[in-house]
Amino acid sequence: xxxxxxxxxxxxxxxxxxxxxxxxxxxxxxxxxxxxxxxxxxxxxxxxxxxxxxxxxxxxxxxxxxxxxxxxxxxxxxxxxxxxxxxxxxxxxxxxxxxxxxxxxxxxxxxxxxxxxxxxxxxxxxxxxxxxxxxxxxxxxxxx
Amino acid sequence: xxxxxxxxxxxxxxxxxxxxxxxxxxxxxxxxxxxxxxxxxxxxxxxxxxxxxxxxxxxxxxxxxxxxxxxxxxxxxxxxxxxxxxxxxxxxxxxxxxxxxxxxxxxxxxxxxxxxxxxxxxxxxxxxxxxxxxxxxxxxxxxx
DNA sequence: TGTATCTTGTTATTGTATTACACTTGAGGG
DNA sequence: CCCTCAAGTGTAATACAATAACAAGATACA
Ligand SMILES: [Zn+2]
Ligand SMILES: [Zn+2]
Ligand SMILES: [Zn+2]
Ligand SMILES: [Zn+2]
Numbered sequence: 001x002x003x004x005x006x007x008x009x010x011x012x013x014x015x016x017x018x019x020x021x022x023x024x025x026x027x028x029x030x031x032x033x034x035x036x037x038x039x040x041x042x043x044x045x046x047x048x049x050x051x052x053x054x055x056x057x058x059x060x061x062x063x064x065x066x067x068x069x070x071x072x073x074x075x076x077x078x079x080x081x082x083x084x085x086x087x088x089x090x091x092x093x094x095x096x097x098x099x100x101x102x103x104x105x106x107x108x109x110x111x112x113x114x115x116x117x118x119x120x121x122x123x124x125x126x127x128x129x130x131x132x133x134x135x136x137x138x139x140x141x142x143x144x
Numbered sequence: 145x146x147x148x149x150x151x152x153x154x155x156x157x158x159x160x161x162x163x164x165x166x167x168x169x170x171x172x173x174x175x176x177x178x179x180x181x182x183x184x185x186x187x188x189x190x191x192x193x194x195x196x197x198x199x200x201x202x203x204x205x206x207x208x209x210x211x212x213x214x215x216x217x218x219x220x221x222x223x224x225x226x227x228x229x230x231x232x233x234x235x236x237x238x239x240x241x242x243x244x245x246x247x248x249x250x251x252x253x254x255x256x257x258x259x260x261x262x263x264x265x266x267x268x269x270x271x272x273x274x275x276x277x278x279x280x281x282x283x284x285x286x287x288x
Numbered sequence: 289t290g291t292a293t294c295t296t297g298t299t300a301t302t303g304t305a306t307t308a309c310a311c312t313t314g315a316g317g318g
Numbered sequence: 319c320c321c322t323c324a325a326g327t328g329t330a331a332t333a334c335a336a337t338a339a340c341a342a343g344a345t346a347c348a
Contacts, residue, residue, distance in 0.1 A: 081226040110266045122254045124283030131277040139268030
């Protein structure tokens, strides 16, 4: 595993958040979150699965999907719907839903949390959740 | 097939748009668009497939996926990424990308086209395409 | 007629996600 | 201490979504 300077920091934050919420960050869930944090961009479920199972007892799909469901439901990770992939949340318990900016060249994801603006919402529509995923070129990839 | 008052109208518009673009709305593509227009909400590819193949010569997945790719690329339909489903575009060649409001109760989709607001975009990010899918309760479903 | 391009048919495969059921573990409550 | 319940995990099979690869027909046009 690559050493990220703030990896343990983020894991520690995750522990704290789970404690506050009264849910348990079990070893499997923690390991999956670690893999997401360690990745350069969104990761596919079966790639996580492959990384989980170098050992003898090969992990099966439900194992990783259950961990991902947990991480997404607690806000520790997000699903990138348009990629069928998952990414660790780099924010804490910020208000609003995730807004993702995904570079089509290098795959990097920059994340914000924001409340959807109600400006052009249909009359009477009661918003509960939004999927917002922007694609383009990140600043680094503009040079080329 | 249910009779929609503006179904043929929309199909006629689709024909006109294809003519303008110099692409051909073949029978298969037209049939798939018809099914999308006729549906109450987003439709899954394999459901379209099932509706296509009541006849003897059973259609295969590539048939419907190719038709969908065509419709999406010409702007006649949109893919709902968070549902793995497809919906007919109810606008013409409006500017901006699709913004979908999806009712979690009745499944109805209300669509707008809009340019993403650049307000909180990361520094130097060059936007090319956005996926925006809002979930909630539509006005009709509020009463219950 | 030849030939290039677009469209469709067909078979097989890959990729993504869930169902269902068995098993373990740990926390209360008698 | 034993019982029971709930949460989490293991495992096998399956369902659902999408694509690859190649053959075959159709159209346009030199
Ligand atoms: Zn986040
Ligand atoms: Zn980039
Ligand atoms: Zn549209
Ligand atoms: Zn509704």
